[in-house]
Amino acid sequence: MEPFKVVTGIAAPMLMPNINTDAITPMAAGRSTSVDLGKMMFNNWRYNLDGSEIPDFILNRPPFRQSKMLVAGENFGCGSSRERAVWALMKFGIRCVIAPSFADIFRENSYQNGLLPVAISAADCAALGASLEHVSDPTLTVDLERCIVRALDGREIPFSVPAERRDALLKGLDEIDVILSMEADIAAYQQRERSARPWLFPEPR
Amino acid sequence: MSTHAAPQTLVDKIWRQHVIRELSDGRTLIHIDRHFLHDGTNRQAFDGLRRIKRPVRNLDLTWAVVDHILSTLPGRTGESHPPGIERIHALRDNCRQFNLKLFDTDDPQQGIAHVIAPELGITLPGCTLVCGDSHTATNGGLGALAWGIGTTEVMHVVATQSLLVRKQKQLRINFNGRIGAGVSSKDMILYFMSKHGVTAGAGCTVEYAGPAIRALPIEARMTICNMSIEFGSRCGIVAPDDTTFEYIANRPYAPKGALWDRAVAEWRTLGSDADAQFDREVDIDCNAIGPQVTWGNTPQDAVAIDEALPDPATVADSARRQALERAYNYMNLTPGRTLEGVPIDIAFIGSCTNSRLSDLDAAAQVIKGHKVAKGVTALAVPGSMAVKAAAEAKGLDKIFIEAGFEWRNAGCSMCVGSNGDLVPPGKRSISTTNRNFEHRQGPHSRTHLAGPAMVAAAAVSGCITDVRKLLS
């Protein structure tokens, strides 16, 4: 996966709570390989039914069209497990979502792909989001090496990430390699279980 | 030898049996006993498998099904819904290439993954089961530890039959008392969310317990477990009991003979010990639950049918207040009123939440002798072809068709609209599904969630109404 060390870029405030994966990548907006996920991201919020852009929507406004981060409300990424929500955000250019909390599956999917979910307090998040409105350069820095978000006024907001996730993100490591290295343990477990709980291994048909 | 003297929860017991290896960083490699793939999200997982040059590790523990993106119209094939063809063909090709069992469009055992895994006896108490779909916890109704995963993790499971995870906190929800006439398990879980919110289960595995849970048949327990993800929990479970064993006995993939007896003996030991500790416990009084309907765009926006809609002006938290105002605008409703009498355009009975035989039965009892109201489109979509056959054997299809419902083949259908069954822009649906998000059933669709009997009552009344009035 793509490594994540330090990212500096435009951050868009989208402070509503419970932004779900259906909102990020609506099913009805197309499932085929030819769909440009970055273009269809937030499809129903970004475009009218005739396909024209909704000018008010934050990601349609300069400078937020170039956003690399979102500052969102609590429970970001709730709903469906679809990993394409993460793929769509990344395709658009988003590398980091800052929010008071994340839905579990979304956070997991983010870590697997090199999108960084940063959880900070609701108060910090609200203040950070508000600071991004009405400024000419709403640029934040997220530094995973030091685990801080640098706000517009230079203030550093610390965050924490599980050590193994941080390590994998910094180096761009795929989790599958860790699991594959334990193949002998898996084989031994299955051999044991086949006699301890044989009903769990139905006859292949 | 170590004795596990400390009291354990149901989840502790299943977890302990599935530990392959504990890592020093706090993660655990957990064995996955059953894995379901489907047409919606799994193609990239096969691409990943090719990239790392691995086969499917355990063909006997892996199944695939077409459910999300296929037509449910009579006489459907995998090619009936053109936008779905590419994905269905990709799944077929991948299953052929990797030699996987696929329940394809014409298979009498085809259906929504979370409906067919239990009904085929693939889901067993005490097993771990995953699927690249957030409603996998449905299987927890049988006492399985089941949860939804993303596509990368799907690839991990196909390649290694295991997942690297951290054990979650544990929440127990005790449903006390008993539910009244016209109230279903869907109402129980909607009511819980209305009181505790959509993040009540974040980071937690949930055990549903208490007398009202024990009194529920298996299909109703599955409805409750299904909705776990809607309040942030990936995994919800009910301890197995005689009701569970009766449900599973003699199903196609269930153990038989001496193996069955051995399995049941172990399953009886799985329940949480009397003094087991949970990180959190919540009590719900089921006597207080009336038929629920959601009015807004998160599943916690549920009210009893005779309860006034909340006034955003009284909400102190500004983010929550704005979210409520946005929902009123999107749903075109006003605070203060009840939902009784709100006209509907579409009634949908289906989805992995409420599409089993007992759900269709509950709806049929309400619509029997009535007609779908003028101007209302009503769909009944069985969760599996086996449910459809069982319903037809009971004559339920006739009740639906005579009332004016469309009687469809099995699939996800209007729950998510990826097969073309959409709620048109601006139209209002009442639906037995699990998500009332903006645009979920189609762009600018308006969704009210409810149980099957309430949806049936609305279908024949033309508006949202209290099903108890039709039953009495």
Ligand code: SF4
């Ligand atoms: S019925 Fe709906 S919720 Fe269930 S698996 Fe299908 S799309 Fe998902």
